[in-house]
Amino acid sequence: MRTTSLRPTAALISFVALAACSSKGGDPARQYGADPYLPEPHEYLLPPMSVPKAIGWKAGEMPTVSAGLKIEALATGLEHPRTLYTLPNGDILVVESNSPGTEPYRPKDFIAGKVKSRAGAAAKGGNRITLLRNTDGNGKPELRTVFIDHLHSPYGIVLVDDTLYVANTDAILAFNYVPGATRITSPGVKLADLPAGPIDHHWTKSMTASADGSKLYVGVGSNSNITENGMDVEAGRAAIYEVDRLTGAKRIFASGTRNPTSVAFEPQTRQLFAVVNERDEIGPDLVPDYLTSIRQGGFYGWPYSYWGSHVDVRVHPQRPDLVAQAIKPDYGLSSHVAPLGLVFSEGQHLSPAFANGAFIGEHGSWDRSPLNGYQVIFVPFVEGRPVGKQIPVVTGFLGKDNETVHGRPVGLALDQSGALLVADDVGNAVWRVSATQPGT
Amino acid sequence: MLVQKPSGNVVSCGDLQGGQMRRPIGHRRARALLHGGFIGAGAVLLIAAFGTDYTYYTTALWQWANFSAWLITAGLIVMLVAVILLVIDFATGRAGRLNTGSFILVTAAALLSLVNAFVHSRDAWTSVVPQGILLSAVSTILLLIAGARGWSLAMSRATGDRP
Numbered sequence: 168m169r170t171t172s173l174r175p176t177a178a179l180i181s182f183v184a185l186a187a188c189s190s191k192g193g194d195p196a197r198q199y200g201a202d203p204y205l206p207e208p209h210e211y212l213l214p215p216m217s218v219p220k221a222i223g224w225k226a227g228e229m230p231t232v233s234a235g236l237k238i239e240a241l242a243t244g245l246e247h248p249r250t251l252y253t254l255p256n257g258d259i260l261v262v263e264s265n266s267p268g269t270e271p272y273r274p275k276d277f278i279a280g281k282v283k284s285r286a287g288a289a290a291k292g293g294n295r296i297t298l299l300r301n302t303d304g305n306g307k308p309e310l311r312t313v314f315i316d317h318l319h320s321p322y323g324i325v326l327v328d329d330t331l332y333v334a335n336t337d338a339i340l341a342f343n344y345v346p347g348a349t350r351i352t353s354p355g356v357k358l359a360d361l362p363a364g365p366i367d368h369h370w371t372k373s374m375t376a377s378a379d380g381s382k383l384y385v386g387v388g389s390n391s392n393i394t395e396n397g398m399d400v401e402a403g404r405a406a407i408y409e410v411d412r413l414t415g416a417k418r419i420f421a422s423g424t425r426n427p428t429s430v431a432f433e434p435q436t437r438q439l440f441a442v443v444n445e446r447d448e449i450g451p452d453l454v455p456d457y458l459t460s461i462r463q464g465g466f467y468g469w470p471y472s473y474w475g476s477h478v479d480v481r482v483h484p485q486r487p488d489l490v491a492q493a494i495k496p497d498y499g500l501s502s503h504v505a506p507l508g509l510v511f512s513e514g515q516h517l518s519p520a521f522a523n524g525a526f527i528g529e530h531g532s533w534d535r536s537p538l539n540g541y542q543v544i545f546v547p548f549v550e551g552r553p554v555g556k557q558i559p560v561v562t563g564f565l566g567k568d569n570e571t572v573h574g575r576p577v578g579l580a581l582d583q584s585g586a587l588l589v590a591d592d593v594g595n596a597v598w599r600v601s602a603t604q605p606g607t
Numbered sequence: 608m609l610v611q612k613p614s615g616n617v618v619s620c621g622d623l624q625g626g627q628m629r630r631p632i633g634h635r636r637a638r639a640l641l642h643g644g645f646i647g648a649g650a651v652l653l654i655a656a657f658g659t660d661y662t663y664y665t666t667a668l669w670q671w672a673n674f675s676a677w678l679i680t681a682g683l684i685v686m687l688v689a690v691i692l693l694v695i696d697f698a699t700g701r702a703g704r705l706n707t708g709s710f711i712l713v714t715a716a717a718l719l720s721l722v723n724a725f726v727h728s729r730d731a732w733t734s735v736v737p738q739g740i741l742l743s744a745v746s747t748i749l750l751l752i753a754g755a756r757g758w759s760l761a762m763s764r765a766t767g768d769r770p
Contacts, residue, residue, distance in 0.1 A: 395730035397669035483732035
């Protein structure tokens, strides 16, 4: 392989071929479900990119919901809201956050910075948690306070007993929580360090707790797209950790998950699931992002392979032994949709169709044309497994011209009434989706 | 040490005085071309990228590929400066005839390096192997030949010779 490809003529021919080949993505529906269509990988001189310009929502504009649902803005004017969490008393926590900021390492990082800022992804995060109290359930919070301030790129959040855990990008902090509290001023106590700088390419630390509350599960993303920052900085990354809640002792529960941006337990089987953002720059239809159950000790391929044993030639040296062990994910969501939010439905609050399954917030693509994602979908589950076709639930985040974007969905949660909450980090809003005919 | 005198003959240092003495009376003093040194500086950066590519090829240590990406970017920026100075050399009458052979060599190396900058913007192993290092090697050969011919892409107008 190497001897032939080193020949000048072969290389020049391949350049011409790359320049000529179509870089348009196909129908995303071919990549939904357990057995997605996987084209041959391509490398580009300039990877296909399509970045809609962030324009936000004007007064009265809002996302579109499927039939039988209504949507309203629960909060606006937030600072880059990313994740949501509902406390037992119904109070809603909004984590406002963004990347801690990284120094450019390579010439292309300057270009990437420009792209991100056009898409509204470079906006400063609030580094805080805002509390919304909506006791009467009318969608208009009667109280809004800064709940915890001065955090360090927070993302995951979970309450166990009277302790609220916040996953900053570099550590899990524990805060004492008194029911009904509207503000926590006491400093958090560090439970455990998490892999962070100096690069911290994928900075989000998603988090959930086991049903008995004894363990926390933390998703840690890779420190690169595909090891271009070296293997040293990938130590302990692209993994899901299990952290003992009392001692803070942590171990890698599963690995090879490139960027596990949300982790959650399926309510019937108590099985851990994650949505994972897969690698970029080998084509508009590679690699499908996915929803999968997470097995203890499981290896899910990154960086050596994708979707089971499909080898990624960009990684050197290769590890055929690990490729042989790589687990195929359960359910493809199609390529570059960037699933960031995951919440399981709990009953028929929105619709009988959404009684059993997972809502997924798709932040939307940047290195694919046509655009993909930019919606909240529902994946039906049967007996604790994702099956069947995904259903769009909240759409209309993109402008009609497909070149502008009003908002991008991120984290999801259910409020006390079972309504679906959607964080929108470009529209800087939290949307509340509920049934038009309540009480079903 | 050898010094090239305006007539193009190679003479020893001791002969320099005599060479200047032989300049025709009334001949305008040749003004140095501005671009030549920058061609050489840009070429050094682009040639160095072949060295770092080769080291990455043998070690797979990412920082060498990172060096290559920066060296090629910096080399292209210096080459761009050289092109601007070459235009100024022509515009201000410093430069006479274009030195076609060197011009083609350096232009080809710069264009290949521009492609190579994009190849090096890929991630990890395939940002260098095989296409990146191949382009670095070809650029290096072209630039070494251009260097052996002297870095200037044009003749100095005053003497009809290289500065």
